[in-house]
Amino acid sequence: MSLTSTPFFVLTILITICALVALFVFWNRIPGPRPARLGGRLGLALFSQLTAVVAVMVYVNNSMGPFYESWSDLFGGSSAPPVTTAVGGGGQHGHGGGQAGDGKLHFTEYSPGVMKARTVGARSGIDGSVYVWLPPQYRDPAYAQTSFPVVELLPGTPGTPQAWFGTMRVQDEMQKLMAQGKVKPMIMVSAKLNTLGGNTDAGCADIPGTAKTATWLAEDVPALVRSNFRAARGADGWGIMGYSAGAYCAVNLTVQHPETFRAAVSLSGYNTPESPLVTRDPSLARANNPYLLLKQAKQQPPVSFLMAGSLQDQGTVPAARALLGVLHQPGASRLLTVQTGGHTPDVWRGMLPAALTWLSARTASQGTAS
Incomplete structure (x- = not known):
C-alpha cells in the first residue's frame, strides 16, 4: 500500500x-x-x-508535501536496481514503455496537466521520478515549431518533487500570470532531490561513493527533458528555482553549471552546505559553497540570481545579501524580501509571482522556432 x-x-x-x-x-x-x-x-x-x-x-x-513519496523515500534505499541507459536527441515526448536507449520516457498523468515518469540518470545512475507541466501553448499548432524555455524546480529536504505541483501549485500561478501577460510560456519540471531517501541529506553534491546528485539534476534531468520535449537547447533558455535546501541547491548548481542554467531563484535559501556528507570533507564543502566560489572567482560565470527571503526567517535575508554582494556585475540579479512569515510554503507561494516573472524575463526570449 x-x-x-x-x-x-x-x-x-x-x-x-x-x-x-x-x-x-x-x-x-x-x-x-x-x-x-x-x-x-x-x-x-x-x-x-x-x-x-x-x-x-x-x-x-x-x-503539505508530500515530504516522502514512498516507503523507500521514508526509510532510505531504492525499490529499483541501478541501471545505465543512453540519453539521446530531442523531440516530442515519448510514449513507449520505460526508457529507451534514445532517452524517450513513458509519461503518465500525475494530476491534471502534470505528467510523471520514472527513470534512471544515464550519468548519475540515480533512480528517480520526473514531473513535467507543459504550458497550454505547447500543444497549440501555432507553437508547433517553438522550443520552450524550462524552469527546473527543487523542493526542500526532506521533500518530494511533486510538492511543487501540490502544496506550491506552481502550475496555477503560471496560468494566472500568463493570462495577465506577465510571463511567457515555460515548461516546469521537478525531479527528485533527496536521492538517498529517508532523512539523509545528499547535499545536492556529487559525493564520491555515495550519490551524484549534482550530475543528476544538472546533466541527466536537462538531457531527458530535451529528449522528450521541445525544450530550449541552450543554457540561456534554462532557469532553476528552489525553496529552503532546494534554494541553496539552485544557486549552487547555477554557479557550478552555467552551461546548463543561467538564472536561479532562491526562496529562503542559504549559502553554505549543511549536509554532514559534504561538510565532513573540507575540499568537498569548499567546492559546494556558492558564496566562496563566486567570491574567489577571478571571472564569474554569466549568471543571475533572484535571492528571496523573509525578514522574520532568521538568516535568509542576510545570506541573500551576502551572495549578491560578491557579484562583480550584478546585472539582472535582485533581492526580494517580505516583511512577515517564517520558513513555510505560505511564504514561498507568496513569492512565486515575482519569481516566475523574473525567470520569464531571463529565459523566455530563448523560446525560438525549432
Missing part, C-alpha cells in the same frame, strides 16, 4: 479509532494483579497516542 495513498490514510484513521475504542472498553477490564492492570492501561494509552500521531503525520505528509 502506497505511503501517500488515500487507502493508507484511511487505514491510519481506522486504526486510531479502534485504539481509542479499545482504550475505553478495556480500561477497567484488564485482568490480573494491580501492576499488570496498570501496565496494560499504560500500553493502551500509549498505543492510542501513537496511532493518532501516525495519522496526523500521514495527513501532513500528504497535504
Whole structure:
C-alpha cells in the first residue's frame, strides 16, 4: 500500500479509532494483579497516542508535501536496481514503455496537466521520478515549431518533487500570470532531490561513493527533458528555482553549471552546505559553497540570481545579501524580501509571482522556432 495513498490514510484513521475504542472498553477490564492492570492501561494509552500521531503525520505528509513519496523515500534505499541507459536527441515526448536507449520516457498523468515518469540518470545512475507541466501553448499548432524555455524546480529536504505541483501549485500561478501577460510560456519540471531517501541529506553534491546528485539534476534531468520535449537547447533558455535546501541547491548548481542554467531563484535559501556528507570533507564543502566560489572567482560565470527571503526567517535575508554582494556585475540579479512569515510554503507561494516573472524575463526570449 502506497505511503501517500488515500487507502493508507484511511487505514491510519481506522486504526486510531479502534485504539481509542479499545482504550475505553478495556480500561477497567484488564485482568490480573494491580501492576499488570496498570501496565496494560499504560500500553493502551500509549498505543492510542501513537496511532493518532501516525495519522496526523500521514495527513501532513500528504497535504503539505508530500515530504516522502514512498516507503523507500521514508526509510532510505531504492525499490529499483541501478541501471545505465543512453540519453539521446530531442523531440516530442515519448510514449513507449520505460526508457529507451534514445532517452524517450513513458509519461503518465500525475494530476491534471502534470505528467510523471520514472527513470534512471544515464550519468548519475540515480533512480528517480520526473514531473513535467507543459504550458497550454505547447500543444497549440501555432507553437508547433517553438522550443520552450524550462524552469527546473527543487523542493526542500526532506521533500518530494511533486510538492511543487501540490502544496506550491506552481502550475496555477503560471496560468494566472500568463493570462495577465506577465510571463511567457515555460515548461516546469521537478525531479527528485533527496536521492538517498529517508532523512539523509545528499547535499545536492556529487559525493564520491555515495550519490551524484549534482550530475543528476544538472546533466541527466536537462538531457531527458530535451529528449522528450521541445525544450530550449541552450543554457540561456534554462532557469532553476528552489525553496529552503532546494534554494541553496539552485544557486549552487547555477554557479557550478552555467552551461546548463543561467538564472536561479532562491526562496529562503542559504549559502553554505549543511549536509554532514559534504561538510565532513573540507575540499568537498569548499567546492559546494556558492558564496566562496563566486567570491574567489577571478571571472564569474554569466549568471543571475533572484535571492528571496523573509525578514522574520532568521538568516535568509542576510545570506541573500551576502551572495549578491560578491557579484562583480550584478546585472539582472535582485533581492526580494517580505516583511512577515517564517520558513513555510505560505511564504514561498507568496513569492512565486515575482519569481516566475523574473525567470520569464531571463529565459523566455530563448523560446525560438525549432
